[in-house]
Amino acid sequence: MKREAVSIFWFRRDLRLEDNAALYHALKSGTPVQPVFIFDAHILDELEDKTDQRVTFIYKALEQIQEQLIQLGATLDIRHGEPETVFKTLEKDYDIQSIFLNQDYEPYARQRDNTIYSYFKEKGTAVKGFKDQVIFEKNEVLKNDGKPYTIYTPYANKWLSLVTPFFLKPYPTKKYWAHFHKCRGMQFPSLQKLGFKSTNTTFPPESPDSGLIKDYDKTRDIPGIKGTTRVSVHLRFGTISIRKLATRAGKLNQTYLKELIWREFYQMILFHFPDVVDTSFKKEYDKIQWRNNEKEFEAWCKGQTGYPIVDAGMRELNETGFMHNRVRMITASFLTKHLLIDWRWGEAYFAKKLLDYDLASNNGGWQWAAGSGCDAAPYFRVFNPYIQTKKFDGDLKYIRKWVPELESQDYPAPIVEHDFARKRCLEVYSKALKR
Ligand SMILES: Cc1cc2nc3c(=O)[nH]c(=O)nc-3n(C[C@H](O)[C@H](O)[C@H](O)COP(=O)(O)OP(=O)(O)OC[C@H]3O[C@@H](n4cnc5c(N)ncnc54)[C@H](O)[C@@H]3O)c2cc1C
16 A cells, blocks of 8 residues: 655644644645654553553543544544553654654653654664653753853742743744644544553643632642642643743733743753752762661651641552642651651652653652752751641641541541651751751
């Protein structure tokens, strides 16, 4: 059978047809565009939980895209395997003219993409990468001396000074949807065939209401109310456009916009300093003698530390795959400072459980809490969980929701006494940091 000449658009962290940079360029390239998604065996094989909600989320997003494509007389071509092998089979089915993709800045993704770039370079087929998941990438926001920022506030100020309507302009992909490769709808491999089971999670809506963004600075720190936008999973998988969200944020609430800038800050840090994945950004923090008590770690994971705000957060995470940002900070601080457990243990646990898991933000958040990060909480700041509760969950609404047995005999006594833990932490940190 004659292979048809197509350009491949490779979906990854950009699961939408609207306002998608690489898709826009593909559709304008003059060759019919065949959209492809690969269930990457390198990633799926690492997931222990076969009911992982993230797989269901991706699957549902792909089903929605497929519905739209079928109406346009086109189809998604979904494959399963290692991308480098999958592309060889795609070459058998299509006469590939070029490949369009949006950049991903995580170390694994960069290595995977380099393999694809090199493979097709040898064949003279262009692989074209575009910026889509951030407003500014790589070297676009640098200090005046040309070096990357390592402190958030000056980075954010520079980001704000550089942003113009040009960077926020949506890509009008819809105008070119007629340019998809026309083909009968292809069947998806079932989730079971991929080795997974569907979950019946209700995912948050991809477009937060304007009132929530408007009041964000007043509501964002209170875990007991719906005071944050829950868009993180959509930003993670690209079911929402960052340009669209940042435009709304710019009009509605500067504090909210600055949170989106934190996300870009951590993406930029990961791009320039990829060794943060395994080591502390501030290298002297790797001298800390962590206690790494496995029983205490297990109690923390299960939400059984006897510190209600910590336990509420961990139970929310275990049950829903989400944890409020304030509580992420408290639980991470508690693990690293009260229990002196290596931030990498907590980071890995969050990575397994968080629906919005994102390497850059998770690593950034953990290193911030442990004090080892680029612009981290100072080592001597040890969150007091009781004061945090008083400030942010004074009516215990959040705690009571997740720890209903709070006032009963069933609730455990604190795993460690706060003043003792604080003193121990300061001693261990000071020793390692020689302060
Ligand atoms: C220890 C720790 C681990 C974290 N792990 C992740 C993670 O794996 N994935 C993730 O997306 N975020 C992570 N965060 C950041 C933050 O907690 C979540 O982005 C936020 O709770 C998501 O909820 P939301 O969408 O309602 O956020 P909102 O408060 O409504 O904020 C809107 C968006 O701004 C961005 N944002 C907000 N706060 C931060 C922040 N501190 N750092 C980076 N981006 C931010 C997110 O994209 C978020 O969706 C972590 C924070 C900590 C302290």
